[in-house]
């Protein structure tokens with residue numbers, strides 16, 4: 001696995017191994033200094049050269065999108081106003097899991113949309129980080145090394161975002177390897193379950209959409225079922241076929257919450273409950289989850305997420321304060337035409353929430 005990362009770095013860019021993974025566990029003072037430099041660099045670039053650069057980047061993004069049918073839905077504003085305060089987007093996906101763009105294209109898009117700090121958080125996977133890190137360095141923004149870990153908790157599947165991890169940490173790498181191996185067997189079972197419900201060829205169809213041989217997800221099934229005419233949008237496929245109680249749902253044991261937090265901390269990162277408003281958990285259950293998460297050392301919850309309504313921004317800001325968990329924000333961007341909120345579209349963090357980046 002270590003060999004894989006080294007090979008990936010050499011293949012993707014001229015960055016040294018040290019600079020690619022330098023973000024791991026530095027002292028807060030050196031992180032702070034780095035942060036200020038990056039923001040200054042991003043804000044000081046001359047407008048005209050930035051415009052030319054941005055135009056070229058956007059053109060290359062359009063060329064690299066893998067699926068033409070998503071292009072027409074992409075109304076990207078190439079010159080968003082730059083914010084006086086740094087913009088953070090700490091949750092998104094690339095072709096190394098179930099996103100539609102390569103890590104370099106994701107970074108270029110985020111930079112063009114005014115993001116200063118971007119975390120690439122592919123599902124159960126670190127292999128896109130080397131490429132993303134190099135692209136971020138070229139674009140003059142800061143890449144936060146991340147991942148989104150799949151967790152089973154009391155009969156629910158939860159997602160835990162890892163931020164600021166060392167992608168070479170053996171415990172984290174082994175844990176993620178174990179989760180991904182389970183994914184392939186599960187994909188076969190999803191194909192069988194859909195076939196039993198009269199939908200033939202779903203496994204083979206999903207495989208056409210897989211962009212990394214290391215990771216197959218329900219999203220790949222959803223894209224195929226849209227193509228095959230079973231639904232108009234992927235979210236309808238989830239509602240009708242891929243969630244609990246529906247024909248293509250297959251239960252799967254992921255990591256435990258304490259394993260996920262343990263691996264993230266071993267790798268020097270912060271553990272964040274992703275999109276807490278999305279889980280089918282009542283208020284008592286949510287308080288139980290957040291108390292347990294805090295007690296095992298969890299660091300933060302996503303307050304701002306496109307899965308949340310604006311009322312939930314307020315609700316999770318309150319949970320963040322009450323449970324003394326920091327607040328995070330991320331667009332959970334997967335691709336043009338699929339994600340309704342783009343990089344840079346999230347509002348400011350509500351006052352009173354301690355942001356997850358406070359000590360960076």
Ligand code: AMP
Nearest residue numbers: 098123150216217218219234235238239
């Ligand atoms: P998996 O990790 O294979 O179970 O797939 C989870 C992924 O499916 C999530 O990260 C989302 O990208 C996608 N997903 C889950 N639920 C929905 C939904 N209701 N609508 C659209 N996408 C969803």
Ligand code: MN
Nearest residue numbers: 093098219334
């Ligand atoms: Mn996803």
Ligand code: MN
Nearest residue numbers: 148159274275
């Ligand atoms: Mn998620």
Ligand code: MN
Nearest residue numbers: 091093148332
């Ligand atoms: Mn996600």
